[in-house]
Amino acid sequence: MSGRHIMTAEEIRRATIRISHEIVEKQAGTSGLALVGIQRRGVPLARRIAASIAENESVDVPVGALDITFYRDDLSLVAQQPVVKGTDLPFDLNGSTIVLVDDVLYTGRTIRAAMDALVDFGRPQAIRLAVLVDRGHRELPIRADHVGKNVPTSREEIVRVHLAEIDDEDAVLIDRVEVREPEAEPVA
């Protein structure tokens, strides 16, 4: 597909490692930590971060997956993206520090929905946010604790993250949005 590369595979790898160090640094260790990837691409990212932490700290931090389909505030998207990819949180959230992981941070609505979902499962002690790309244009007062790359964008652009686990390559691309109906834009 067309689009400019704004992160190469190597840049993604380094950013992921740096984020994993920052997470441990902020927590002053790994105790109480759990990573929760937001479907869909937040999940492999969360796994990679956990793998990096395991390499450096020799600790396996729990990893979960969170699908926010039922927590969106816009039902008109149901027709476009009706089905869920699955929520699996195989650990106790109560008292833990959850680091939400997502590929792109945009308006902040996905993160708001993710927090709504999380609190239905238990009461974490703290929730933090790690994203690969922050493209600005927040509509809610949400900020990421850990950012791979800040990319200023305009609303006519679209940022796509490709991860080998899903897309056969690692890359972050930016492209112009084709003139389409609003519901075609991704929820981010």
Place this chain on the structure above:
Amino acid sequence: MTDLDISRAWLVDPAAGREGPGDIVVRDGVLESVVWLEGEDASGVDDRGVIVAPGFVDLHAHFREPGNEDAETIATGMAAAAHGGFTTVCVMPNTAPALDDPAVLARVAAAREASSSPIRVLAFGSVSAGRGGETLAALGELADAGVIGFSDDGSPVTSGPLLRNALAYAGALGLPIVEHPEDAALTAGAEMSDGFVATVLGLRGWPAAAEEAAVARDLALLADVVRDVPAARLHLTHVSTAGALELVRRAKAAGLPVTCDVTPHHLALTDEWVAGSRRWAWEASGNPWDDGAITDAPYSSALRVNPPLRSVADAAACREALLDGTADAVASDHAPHTPVDKDVEFGLAANGISGIETALGVLLAAVDAGLVSLGQAVEALTVGPARVIGSAWGADQQPGLVEGSPADLVVFDRSESWTVTAQTLASKGKNTPLLGRALSGRVLATIAAGRLVYEAGAD
């Protein structure tokens, strides 16, 4: 009184058994001249444009007055008849009170007078008192008061002995019994024709056997009565099944004095319409789910009618009966209903289709499809019914285009169509499954007893 000149139209005179290009002139309500064109003058005129025929005769209509004037009055019924090209209508006695004595007949006559329309409204008296099916109505008095026959229509005469007595008594009066053939025990709770569509839609089926069994019984009783009362006559109305029509065919061949009519909706629509299909019977396969025929929502209550719309084979049998004379006439069974009675769940809706204005258009669809000739269609709406009415018809001759007689005509254009809507229907009854459909054969003018009763306006 009307004046009308029409030249180079296609004239149909079923009494004379003649049709072809011609001119007609009406002066002061009299059909002054009928000129049949020959040779050069006739070229360029065919039977696909303007047609002139005798005013149509409807053997079977419900005008709801007295008792249910919200659904239709005699006046609105006559307006609807005129729009449909009918100049004579025979109304059924299932009013409230039933037309079982001359006092009620007088109310009908009064309403007819008050409308000041020249359309002829003839009435059937009921067979039984109050249409209760137990004792005979005042048949003699009704005959004296001018009814053209007797019927408990809406219901069959369930009691065999009562029907036998009625056939004898009416026969002696020279009038027919018009029977609605239905075995009520077999049709209890029934909603639509028994068959594949009813099974899929989960509706209680109306077995064909219910009509065939009733017809068989009625014919057996007629055969019995005719031995003592040779003038006895039976007319079976709205026959709808192949089986029943075959029984009538054989009875006629055996010389029994029986006649019957079929409705336009039974020869052109089928039970698959209830599933949401909207194709004519001759285009239908019987399985609307298989070939993408479903275009409308199912369970339209405008399709709930007694007898129900039947199978493709039954509709074909109705057309066949018209062609071979087993069916003597097409009658509309015009049954207007209010929205209160129709805009409800299918199983709770009243039975009946408002059909007097669409009868011609539906019949012409069959003519367009090459299944019935124009001449046969006009016969079925004119001389056919007049023959059934028989001596009670009153006129000296069968409906035709006879110079010097009071003009009684319908003029319609096969090349023009009109759309059936609540606004274009003159009847109060908008309960027809043909709403929204365009029918060809737009009526341009209807003249009854020399007066113009309908003229196509801006509709």
Place this chain on the structure above:
Amino acid sequence: MTVPPAAEISTPADDAPVVVPSVDAAPETQAVAWRHRHLLDLDVVSWPEIELVMRTTDAMREVLERPIAKVPALRGRNVTILFYEASTRTRVSFEVAAKNLSADVVNIAAATSSVSKGESLVDTVRTVEALGAELLVIRHAVSGAPYLAAETFSGSVINGGDGWHAHPTQALLDLYTMRAHLPGGSVEGRKVVILGDVLHSRVARSNIWSLTAAGADLWLCGPATLLRGFEAWAGRGAAAGRRFHVTSSVDEALRDADVVMALRIQRERMASGLLPSLREYAARYGLSAARLALARPGALVMHPGPMNEGVEISPDVAAGTQSLITEQVTNGVAVRMALLYLLAGTRPGDAA
């Protein structure tokens, strides 16, 4: 505070019920979207759309397993349940489903409402719409009534059962239940038997549409009087390639069956002369352990409920190890949650 050891995202074992889908395996190509404004019957629902409902139901099953079995998907939306026919289980099932989606629920039992004073269906639907109903679940004793409601109502109508005609949510939960227990998660080629009063059964009719779409080897079985009209449907298939079998021989029907679904016999059938007695029905068609033994070992036993134990199904079979009857109820809530969710996402321009 100790944290449990790292757990990989669990993937379901090959033969376990497919409840939580594997997060990696789910294809991105969600080409099918639910585009029907109403759910009145399954005759117009395509097989890909049925599969979409199945996948969404999987997600709803997962929600039901959570400590708080609730999601805010339908928050602020009004679901009105209008039942003209008495029913506790289906009515409550819809109510629970709507509440699990955080919807506002209005539950109307027609016997106690103005309907019993003679208000027409059209007027009642207009009234509930004026009171804010956006999704209307309707059950009615007259076949076709939901279609009349759908003509009048500007939101979405779900048919909760109409006369003898259709019970689409039941057929979908039946299909879901079968797939959860059949090897490979599919009913294709499997012998599924519906046993009982087929003539009067909306459950049977809706299951015919869904099971023939799924490619099952479907058999309908019962006394001849209760199968009237179905031979014609079976032979024709009511759509290309969707044939099924009809027989009054219970032995032929049950032989090697993979799934047996028993239908309730009502007392009224004796009064209308369709059956000699319940005892005779139980003896000749009742699903006893002996009859079940004709089916494949481990064949699934199902019943839409409520049951007449001892008539169409014996108590030991109903409570036995092969019985999925209570699971059908749980799946019913999940399927109805899925359908409410999918229908809430449709827009006025969508096809009926």
